[in-house]
Amino acid sequence: MPGWIPKDTLHFSPEDRAFLEPHLPPRDGSTPKPDLPFTTLTFATSLDSSLSLSPGVPTAISGPQSKAMTHYLRSRHDGILVGVGTAVADNPSLNCRIAGVGGYGSPGFDGQPRPIVVDPSARWDFTEESKLFQLCREQRGRAPWIVTALADPPAEKKALLEKYGGCYVHMDIQATDTGSHRLDWHELLVVLKRRGLRSVMIEGGAQVINSLLEPRYKSDIDMAIVTIAPTWLGQGGVVVSPQRRFDDAGTAVAAVRLANPKWYPFGEDVVLCAQIKQD
């Protein structure tokens, strides 16, 4: 549909693109580590480290410039990953609405990332009317891959996914005593690379980010791009705060630190681009 540009199309200026460029996956599709995609951790946070007021309440934190930036980031990654908590709470689009990508001024799916939803128990109750599938029908986004521990996910959901070109990706995922799940992020990233994704941006929510910030995954993350907005959401929010770490003497130490941070004022927000400090 080349001549037709949807009303919600976003624009991101060449100057703004320039500041992000050193922090993005290489344009030639090469990856720093051969068996892993270039992996970007990215989210928008309040000053009290909240991603939203509560899990079921979609919360606008960042400004319109940062929104356009997020969509530009989506155009520069092959995959975009969220946890099932985000899928259930937001009925998300997980597509890219920047002018010039597939469905937004260009034919085909070029520039549209593959949505990936981590859903160990296959509890996301998606239907034909879920936003993601509406967008597939309009050729404005790709169908999702859903990462699950179930060897045999519900047949009707599988059929719906496959109708649009999506699929379930089965992985061995440990269940904890409390019934939550702990997947091996390194293993998942290897699987995604094998399936052809050369770059993946991980957008949240908090449980996904907190688990990814565990020390053992430090070397798997290539870049963190965090938008910080001038607001406190208050207590009870969905908070990014990884598990406390202790040194050999049992003294508490910082959980994770960033290296080579660059801070860019952006509208009312600030965008922080940095690597993960490797001890």
Ligand SMILES: NC(=O)c1ccc[n+]([C@@H]2O[C@H](COP(=O)([O-])OP(=O)(O)OC[C@H]3O[C@@H](n4cnc5c(N)ncnc54)[C@H](OP(=O)(O)O)[C@@H]3O)[C@@H](O)[C@H]2O)c1
């Ligand atoms: N501000 C932002 O940039 C931003 C970005 C994304 C999301 N959000 C917001 O964040 C909220 C949702 O965050 P959330 O923390 O509640 O949910 P979430 O992280 O999106 O999803 C949590 C669920 O995903 C699965 N999961 C997460 N980490 C896992 C791991 N390491 N291994 C295996 N399974 C894992 C678990 O499913 P099971 O329980 O089935 O095991 C878990 O309950 C929403 O309100 C959304 O709007 C904000």
Ligand SMILES: Nc1nc(=O)c(N)c(NC[C@H](O)[C@H](O)[C@H](O)COP(=O)(O)O)[nH]1
């Ligand atoms: N950059 C940014 N600023 C915000 O103020 C905010 N609330 C999000 N939130 C991200 C969001 O909660 C999930 O990544 C979505 O679920 C994706 O949804 P869309 O594809 O945009 O529909 N992101």
